[in-house]
Each structure stands twice: as C-alpha cells, then as structure tokens.
Amino acid sequence: MSRVYSPNNMTKSLPNDESILHSSDTATEIQTTDTTPEVILEVKDLSHSVKSGQHTLTILKQVSLKLYAGETLSVVGQSGSGKSTLLGLLAGLDQASEGHIALLGQPLTQLDEDQRARVRAQGVGFIFQSFQLLPGFTALENVMLPLDIAASSTAKEEATRLLTQVGLAHRIHHYPSQLSGGEQQRVAIARAFASQPRILFADEPTGNLDPKTGSAIIDLMFQLNQQLGTTLVLVTHDQKLANRCQRSLTMLEGQLHGD
Numbered sequence: 001m002s003r004v005y006s007p008n009n010m011t012k013s014l015p016n017d018e019s020i021l022h023s024s025d026t027a028t029e030i031q032t033t034d035t036t037p038e039v040i041l042e043v044k045d046l047s048h049s050v051k052s053g054q055h056t057l058t059i060l061k062q063v064s065l066k067l068y069a070g071e072t073l074s075v076v077g078q079s080g081s082g083k084s085t086l087l088g089l090l091a092g093l094d095q096a097s098e099g100h101i102a103l104l105g106q107p108l109t110q111l112d113e114d115q116r117a118r119v120r121a122q123g124v125g126f127i128f129q130s131f132q133l134l135p136g137f138t139a140l141e142n143v144m145l146p147l148d149i150a151a152s153s154t155a156k157e158e159a160t161r162l163l164t165q166v167g168l169a170h171r172i173h174h175y176p177s178q179l180s181g182g183e184q185q186r187v188a189i190a191r192a193f194a195s196q197p198r199i200l201f202a203d204e205p206t207g208n209l210d211p212k213t214g215s216a217i218i219d220l221m222f223q224l225n226q227q228l229g230t231t232l233v234l235v236t237h238d239q240k241l242a243n244r245c246q247r248s249l250t251m252l253e254g255q256l257h258g259d
C-alpha cells in the first residue's frame, strides 16, 4: 500500500501558505510520515529440488510470498508437503535451487553460507521442533550463545532476564537432559529472542509438547512478539495456533495456497 500525495491533499493538511507548500523540507517531512509498512520478507518463484538416488525430487514449486514487518503468518499442511524445507530456505539455513528470497532487505539467494549466517545473526530467530539445544551447555549458556557471538557485554544478565521471562529462573544452571520437553522449548524460545530478531521462524514449536505446555509456549511467543514487534512465521499442525496468526497459508505438495 503506497500513498500518493497530490498537491490537492497536501494543501488540506498544510497551512494556506504557498512558501510552505513549495519548501523542500515539507516534502521530506511528508515522505518520512508515510506509514507504508516495511517488507521484511519477499519470496519470488522459489523452487527447491534434491537428488534422491537416480531421481530428482522437487520439494517446493514456484512459491511466492510477501510479508510485512510485525505480521504473523502460519503455514499449515500435511506431513511431507515441504513446510520445513520452506522454513529452512526462508531463514537462510539452506540454499534454494531456484528463485529469489529477500530477507531483511538482503538478497538471500545471492549470498554464500557465511553471508547468510551474518544475516541470520543480525535479525533472524529460529525455533526447531526438536529444540536443538547444545547438550553440553546449561540453559543459561545456551541462551548466552547468540549474545556472546554478537559480543554483548551483558550476555549473562540478558540471558538470565530472558530465562526468567519464560519462567525458568530456577533452571538456568540445568543441562538440557535435566529439563522436560516444555522447559527445553522455553529455553529455545529464550535463545531465539536473545538477539532481538526482527523475524522469528518456528517449525512446529508445539509439536512435541502436551497441549497445556504447548498453549503456554504459544502465549509466550505472541507475548514476546508483541513486546519486540517481531514478525512471526509459524509452521504448525495446530489449528488453534494457526488461528491466532493474522495470515494463514496452506502447503500442498510443495505449493503454497491461500490468503
């Protein structure tokens, strides 16, 4: 949605003074007050294939998508339809076979692995279904990791604050193996939010949790999302979770449908 400022509607909101109307300062001011939302993710004709023995398996076909800052999007679809593959490509964890992805203004599909890692470190959070915590690190150390990478001088305090926020103040020195599934997922969420991502990708974040814990995790993501204004892209089987998102798309045999 882009706004058009014609001389007519400019005069309505400005004093009746020709010199103001023609001043370049006024033009600049009008530009900056335009509330057109920022595009945070743009995907064009994305396809992805992998070699499987003698054959080539096409997992994603011509996916296009545009997402604005602060939006919440769910992607639902049957197992094997390509959801995790899509999420991994959008977050720059993997390189797509064909098509274009712009993430946070960066041409992800033209970047090498190191450059994609830099984009991720600057503004991308990822929550995996299987938590993916480092087993040899405590909860605190797992959450401190992205902060340490970003050379934060307050990594410990910040990680402690985040773990407290997700209700784990009493578990910060525990190792993943000493935590329940729900607790591990909360550590993963604290870690994902540690770098204050502009966009968070979550792959079935409640898939391995009982309904009560799952529901608490969902509340937490939306609460943190609202506090930081983070864009959410959630892959889920959970209709309740999908319903809480502003937009919902369905993955069907590698193609994205809906909204």
Ligand SMILES: Nc1ncnc2c1ncn2[C@@H]1O[C@H](COP(=O)(O)OP(=O)(O)O)[C@@H](O)[C@H]1O
Binding pocket: 050, 051, 052, 057, 059, 077, 078, 079, 080, 081, 082, 083, 084, 085, 086
């Ligand atoms: N690296 C790979 N090699 C071969 N097949 C793969 C690979 N990654 C995914 N697939 C296949 O692609 C399809 C989509 O997988 P995935 O994206 O994990 O689906 P979903 O997350 O919707 O369950 C599945 O049939 C899966 O087996």
Ligand SMILES: [Mg+2]
Binding pocket: 083, 084, 085, 203
């Ligand atoms: Mg999956």
